[in-house]
Amino acid sequence: MPQPNQHKPCPPKSEELIRAFKYYFALGTPDTQLVCLLKKHYDVARFGLSLKSIKRWRKELGLLSTRQQRHDINSISAAVDAIRAAFPSRGANTITKQLRLKHGIHVSRKTVSLYLQLVDPEGVQARRQRRFVRHRFYAAGINDIWAQDQHDKWGPRFGLWLHCGIDPFSGFNNWMHVWWTNKNPRLITKYFLDAVRELGAIPVTTQSDPGTENYGVANVQTLARHELDPTLADTLQHRWMSKAKNVKSEANWSVLRRDFTIGFELLFEED
Incomplete structure (x- = not known):
């Protein structure tokens, strides 16, 4: 047949x-x-x-596929060096993905790893010595929780204050903004409302550190949930997490510090 x-x-x-x-x-x-x-x-x-x-x-x-492109450490050197100029601490796995997505270069992780061992053996050894602690986090699905957090490391040095909102289930950043402040509750609420309008949805629950800059989001989220579901009256639809408990947002900043900021801090300091 x-x-x-x-x-x-x-x-x-x-x-x-x-x-x-x-x-x-x-x-x-x-x-x-x-x-x-x-x-x-x-x-x-x-x-x-x-x-x-x-x-x-x-x-x-x-x-062409990875095998058909037949790249070696010599043919990928220029592209890898360009990536490492902006992201000096980036490892083989992430560089392999960026070569594919940004440069159209399909190459095996083994080849990228071999090149990094030749040009940056100290960096390779430092990344191997990292010790990861596995934590359990539960989310029912997309838009179940939106976690938000500020990042102040660049504030005193460069006057740049970051803020992000992430969906922990998908790992998608609903927003990632940099401004001259991240303490204004009206500004943070605008970040939240802009994301809601763009995505056409609100989360079941929002989550943040217990800072006054997050009061606006907590109030707007609670009001919206009460309008959509009257049975939630007299309930708070926002979670206040104690220090170091807003784990997904903290992990987001950890990735940014490890992968993104090093190269850009060097550029800022040159200026």
């Missing part, structure tokens, strides 16, 4: 389909998964894309 879709023609190479094809490929999606993911971007009742067609399209579009 012939397989379903066996004789269907390939879909037209529309702009949307090609854009989706390149996007999934840049994420490192294997061909077998591309077959399924691309079905959302064409009429499956009329057209079909087989694994063989996917490979042919990749070749026509110049989207």
Whole structure:
């Protein structure tokens, strides 16, 4: 018996389909998964894309796999050095992803790791000596909790005060802003409302440190939840977390400090 879709023609190479094809490929999606993911971007009742067609399209579009690109430590050196200029502490795994996403270079993590061992053996050893402590965090799903927090490390030195709001379930930053202050409750509330308008949703609960700058978000969130669900009357829809307990936001800043700020602090100090 012939397989379903066996004789269907390939879909037209529309702009949307090609854009989706390149996007999934840049994420490192294997061909077998591309077959399924691309079905959302064409009429499956009329057209079909087989694994063989996917490979042919990749070749026509110049989207070569890691093995086909055949990169070595010499061919990736310029791109890796450019990344390390901005992010000196970035490791092999993150650099491999950025090479793929930003430079179109598909290379194995092993090759990147080998290059880093040659040019920055001290940094490689320092990253290996890190000790991670695993913690358990529970969230029911997307928009269950929005955790927010401020970051003051750049304030005294550069006059830059950061604030972020993150969805811990997905790890998505609903906002990440830098301004001359992060203590104004009206400003923080605006960050929250701008994210709500952009995403078209509010969380079940918001969460923050017990600082006065977060009072506006707590009040707006509670009022909105009461309007949507009257049974929540007389309840606070915001969690006040004691010091070092707002773990997801703190982890967010930890990643930023380890990966992002080192290179930019060097630039700031040059100016």
